[in-house]
Amino acid sequence: MQKRRSPLTSIKEIFSLLENEPQNMQSICNKLSFSWEQLENYLQLIHFIQEQSTLVDKKLGQRSRILFLEQEAKRNV
Numbered sequence: 001m002q003k004r005r006s007p008l009t010s011i012k013e014i015f016s017l018l019e020n021e022p023q024n025m026q027s028i029c030n031k032l033s034f035s036w037e038q039l040e041n042y043l044q045l046i047h048f049i050q051e052q053s054t055l056v057d058k059k060l061g062q063r064s065r066i067l068f069l070e071q072e073a074k075r076n077v
Contacts, residue, residue: 010034010042 005013013032017023023031029039054070 007042007045011046014039014042014046 010032014028017028017031025036025039028034029036032039034042052069056068056070058066058068060066
């Protein structure tokens with residue numbers, strides 16, 4: 001039984017394929033064994049995250065962290 005990839009692993013694989021040269025949708029789907037719908041869902045997730053303010057994760061102590069959004073203008077991509 002094949003182990004499922006985590007979303008993080010899948011997104012890393014997508015970026016890894018795109019580092020060297022542009023790829024078309026079918027090529028990415030074939031190389032990663034994705035359906036077009038799966039790839040489209042990951043691309044929508046990537047676009048959504050890229051449009052958001054930067055998430056800051058600060059460690060306050062050994063067991064406490066605080067998360068907040070950086071107060072700067074959103075990036076327009």
